[in-house]
Amino acid sequence: xxxxxxxxxxxxxxxxxxxxxxxxxxxxxxxxxxxxxxxxxxxxxxxxxxxxxxxxxxxxxxxxxxxxxxxxxxxxxxxxxxxxxxxxxxxxxxxxxxxxxxxxxxxxxxxxxxxxxxxxxxxxxxxxxxxxxxxxxxxxxx
Numbered sequence: 001x002x003x004x005x006x007x008x009x010x011x012x013x014x015x016x017x018x019x020x021x022x023x024x025x026x027x028x029x030x031x032x033x034x035x036x037x038x039x040x041x042x043x044x045x046x047x048x049x050x051x052x053x054x055x056x057x058x059x060x061x062x063x064x065x066x067x068x069x070x071x072x073x074x075x076x077x078x079x080x081x082x083x084x085x086x087x088x089x090x091x092x093x094x095x096x097x098x099x100x101x102x103x104x105x106x107x108x109x110x111x112x113x114x115x116x117x118x119x120x121x122x123x124x125x126x127x128x129x130x131x132x133x134x135x136x137x138x139x140x141x142x
Contacts, residue, residue: 003109011104018100021093028068033075037082040066060134064089085130092122 006014027044034040038058042048044065051059067086070079080087103110112118 001111001113002106003111003113003115005108006103011107014100015104018097018104021096021100024068024093025072028065029072031065031069033066033069033073033078033082038062038066040069057138058134060085060130084133085126088126088129092126 031040031043034042038052039048049059049062051057052062061083063083064086067079067083068090070076070082071087071090076087079090099110109115
């Protein structure tokens with residue numbers, strides 16, 4: 001199923017987005033996943049999580065870099081255990097790569113009639129899941 005045609009600028013933007021996702025996977029593969037489940041981003045010279053430092057409660061995105069680092073190594077159970085929403089985001093990024101390349105090559109949106117509708121459903125759903133997981137991990141008794 002093919003959706004609407006892509007203008008040359010849209011094709012270029014889609015191709016650049018795919019390259020950025022590939023670069024992100026490349027960076028994740030160059031990092032060693034932290035054994036604590038978060039903090040892998042420190043290998044990039046970034047500061048520690050301010051929320052974690054101030055409150056001793058991990059923020060909703062704590063563990064995302066570690067999750068991606070496990071994901072690119074095929075350690076999917078570890079990726080999901082560290083940060084489930086990070087694992088799902090990595091899965092989405094992995095699916096995005098062939099979809100975007102086919103769409104760029106065909107010059108038409110592949111498999112969907114309207115990409116904005118898909119984004120409008122997936123993004124809020126992923127954000128809700130991220131915050132639910134955060135609450136579950138940090139505020140429910142274990």
